[in-house]
Amino acid sequence: MPSDCISFKDTGYFSKLICDYLAEAETLKPFYNRFPKLENFKAQIEEKSASFKQETRNTLVEVLKKQYQKNETSSATLSNIEALKDSKTFTVTTGHQLNLFTGPLYFLHKIVSTINLAKQLKDEYPDNNIVPIYWMASEDHDFDEINYFNFKGKKIQWNRESSGAVGELNTEGLQDVFNIFSQELGLGKNAEALRELFTNGYLKHDNLADATKYIANALFGEYGLVIVEANNTELKRLFVPHIERELLEQISEQKVLETNAEIEALDFGLQVNPRAINLFYITKDIRERIVLENDVYKVLNTNISWSKSEILKEVYDFPERFSPNVILRPLYQEVILPNLCYIGGGGELAYWFQLKSNFKVHNVVFPMLLLRNSVLIKTKQQADKLVNLNISNKDIFLKRESFINKKVRAISNIDIDFSEQIKHLKNQFKELYTLAEQTDESFVGAVSAQEKKQVNGLQNLEKRLLTAQKRKLKDQVERMTDLQNQLFPNNSLQERNTNFSELYLEFGNQLVPNLIENLEPLKGEFTVLTF
Template sequence: MELFEPFIAPASGLMNDYIMHDRKLLKYFEYKPEISSLKNRYERTVSRHPADRPRLARIIGSYMERFGDSPAAREALEHFSEGAPLVVTGQQAGLFTGPLYTVHKAISAIVLADKASAELDRIVVPLFWVAGEDHDIAEIAHVYRQTDRRVDKMNFPHMEYGKRSASAARLNKQKIGSHMEAYFKSLPETEHSKELFETIRQLFDRANTFTDFFSAFLHWLFKDSGLLFIDAADPALRAYEAEFFAVLIDRSAEIAEAVCSTEQTLRQDGYPTSLDANPESANLFLAVGSERMLLERDGDRFVCGNKIYTKEELLQLLADNPELFSNNVVTRPLMQDMVFPVLSYIGGPGEIAYWAELKSAFEVMGLEMPVVMPRLNMTLVSRRVGFLLEKHSMEPAAAIGHNEAGNRREELLEAARETEAEQLLASLEQELTSRYEDVREKFSSVSKGLLPAVDKNLSIHLDQLTYLKRKLQEEVELQHDVQLSQFRTIEQELLPDGNPQERIYSPVPYLNQYGPDLIGDMLKMPFNYDRNHKIICL
C-alpha cells in the first residue's frame, strides 16, 4: 500500500476558495480550516464547555455496547469523561455505510483527532454522529456496482417506509436480504468473500433498523480505532437535548432570520446557496404518527401538518415527549455544539457549503462556530488499475483530476475514425433527404393523405443509415477494443460516470478484494491533514 498526496482542485468553487483561505469566504466562518486553529478554539470555548460528561459518556456507552465490546472505544470514552474534547463528523445511515466517503469521514476524524492531540498536548477523541433522524430512506437504500462497461445503481426496497426516520424504519429482512444476496453474487469471488459476506449477514440479521445496521457495520470496521459513535435519534440523547430544544424553539424566529440574511449575502458574494432558507421555518422536525414532519411558524404559533401549537403547548410537548423532536440541517450543528465540546467538525463539500450559512445562527444562540475542516478526499487505486496506469504512463493525479483516461479514449477514437466512410454516409443521407422532398411534392399534388406514408418511408431509410453508422463505429471500437477497454476500466474505477469514486462506490467491493484489514491498513498511512488529495495505491 502506497500513499500519494498531490493537489487536485475541488470541483466546487466555494470549496476551492475555502481550502485556499479566500478572505471573501472565510468571513462566513469563525476559524481558518487548519490545525493551528484548534488551539484557539480549545482555549476560547471548548475548555469551558458545560457538558455533563458522565451522563453523556453513559449515553454513548449504552448505545455502543449493543454492537459489541471494544477496548479502544472504552478507553476513548474514559478520556472523554475525564475532559477530552471531540473531533466530530457524521453521515446518514447508508447501507454498508453508504458511499466510501463515509469511511473516509471516519478516517478523517481519527486522523484529525490524533493531529489535534499533538497540537494541544492533550488527548482528543473522535466521534461519529449517525444521522438516524433523517427520513430520506431513498437516499440511503441503494448501492452502485461495476458491471462490464457501466456503473449500475441497485435500489433496495424502501417505498414502504414513507417519511419514517432511519432509526424508526425497521428493516424488511426478507426483501432487503434478498437484494443483499444479489449484490454479493454480483461481486467477484475472492479469498475474503465467504467470511466477509457471512460477517455482513450476521450484522444485518442482528439489526432492527437502518441505523442499527449502519452503526454495527461502522463499529465492526473501526472497533480498534477508538472511534466513538452515537445515533442522533437515540432516546437517551434526545432526553439530554430537551433543554436545548427549548432554546431552539424560543429563538427559532431569530435563527431563521439570521440564516436567510446570511444566505442573501452569500449570493451577493457570488456563491451558490444550498439551504433555500425559509423565514417561517422553525428548523425543527416533529414526529407525527409514523412520519417526521417539518415544524413551521405562523406568527406566534407553530404549525406541523394540520396541527397548530402555541409556544407553551409545544414546550409542554417537548417536556413530555422529547423523543418526538429532531433537528434539521440548520439546527443539527447548533445542537451538536450545545451538547458536546466540539473542537472541530469535519464535513464534505456539500456540508461546508451550508455551514457557510450558519455563523450568524451560532451567534444568535450565544455559540461560536467550531473549526470546520474538510474531510480528507481519497481515491483507492486497485492493483489492476495501478498496472494499467503504469502501462499507459499515466499519473494517478491526472487520471483523477483531469480524466486523463477519458481524454486518451476520445483521442484514440478520433484518430481511428473512418472519416471517408462517415462522409459517404452523410452525403447519402443529405441526398436522400433532398430527393424525398421531391417525392413529397409530387405525392402531395396527388393527395396530401399520402404524405405520412412518404415521411414514414424516409424515416425507415434514415434509420437504416443510422444503423450503418452505428455498425461502423462498433467495428472501429472492436478493432481497438483492448486499449479502449483499459481506458474505460481506469475511468470506471477512479471516476465512475464522471463522479469522484468516493461518492459512488460502497466499501464492500474493496473489503471483498483486500480483506477486512483494509481499514486498519489505511489508518496506518502517514496522512497529512491538508488540502491535498489522498491517493492510496492498494
C-alpha cells in the same frame, strides 16, 4: 505502498467555494471560525473548554454507556467514552447518513480522517484527550437517498415503503437484498467476511440505526471510534433551550438569511435555505415540519396542533419528539459534544459556512471545518497499466473527452493541434483590420466575419482529424477509457460511487488499516493510493 497527491483544484471535481476555502481566501473568512491548521487548535480548545458544561459531559457519557451496552465494544472505544467525563477531553466529529452497507466509499474516508485527526491532535496536545466521533444521521427521513449501494456497476437496492425517521425503520426485506448481494460476491475468504458482516449487521438487528452502528463499530471500533445516536431523550433535553428559542423567536431564519445574502453576493451558490421554524415533529411513523399559523403551532400533514404554552410543555415532557432540520442539526451536535472540528465533504462544509451567525446568536462555539480526505485507490495491476499507457495521475482525472483527446494527441504520429495555425491566422487578420480601418471602416464587420469563418474551419478540421485518429488508434483508446471507467465509474469520483465491499474483495481486512496508515487529514490534497 505508493501514494501521490493532487491539489483539489486540479482534480476538477471540487467547487470554487471549496478551492477558495482551502486557499484561505480572505472573502470566506467571515464564514468560519479558525482554519484547520495544527497550531490553531490550541485556541479552539481554550474557547470550547470555557463554554462546555460538566453536566453535559456527564449526561453524554451516561447515554453513550447505555447505547453501547448491546454492542461488543473495544477497550479503546470504552476508554474514549469514559474519558469524555474529563474536562480536558474533546472530540472531532464526522456525520453520515445511514446508507445501506455504508453507501459510497467516502463513508470510510470520512471516518478515517476523523480517527487520524484525533490521533494527530492528541500527539500535538498531550495534555488533552481527543475522541473521534461518528454522528449517525438517524433522524433523516429521505429513504430514497440511502436505500442502495453500487457494486461492480450494479445497484443493490432495498425496496420497501418508509415513513418517519430512517433510524427507526425495521430491517424487513433485507434478507432479499442479502440474497442478491451474496450471489454477486462470489467465492473466497473476503467474500465470506462481507457476507458475515452484512448478516450480523442487518439480519440480526431490528432497525437501521442499530444495524448501521454494528457495521461502523465492526470496521472501526478497534481505533476507538465512538458512535453517537443523537435521537435520544436525554441528549435532546440538553437542547431544549434552543428548541424553545426556535419556536418562540424563529431567530435562525433571520440569521441564516443574512449570511445567505453575503454568500450570494460573492457569487457562490447556497446549499440550504432556512424555514421560519427549523424543526420536525417525530414519532414512530411521523417526521413532519412544525409551522406557526395564526398563533397556532401545527404539524404539517397531521391533525396535531398546540398553543404556545402547550407546545412548550410538549418540548419539556417529550424533547425526543423534536428533531432539528439541516439548519439546526449542526447546532444540536455542538451543544451536546465537546467538539473542536467537524469533518465533512464539500457540500457539507458549504452549508456549515451558512450557519456561523446562527451559532453566535445561540452563544455556541462554532467548530473548525475540515474537508475530509478524498482518495482514489488503484490496484497494482491498474497502476502498472497506467504506467504502460503513459497516463499520469493528473491525466486520469480529466473529464472523458479531454482525457481521450489529450492521450490521442500524445500517442499520435501526426500533430493534431492547430493552435499555432489559428494564432498565425489571427495575426494575419490583425493586418486586415488595420487596412479596413484605414480605407473603409464599414468593412471591419466583413473582416471579422471572415476571420471567424476561417478559425471555425480550422477548428472543425482539427476535430475531424482527431476523430479519424481515434478510429485509427481504437484499441489503445479503448484500453485507456476502460481503465478510466474502472477508476471513475459513471464519470464520477470512485469514492462517490463505489461501495467499500468492492475493494474489500480485493484487499480484505487490510483495506481500513491501509487507509489509516496513509491518510493525512490536515494535508489538504487529494490522495492517490496504490494497494
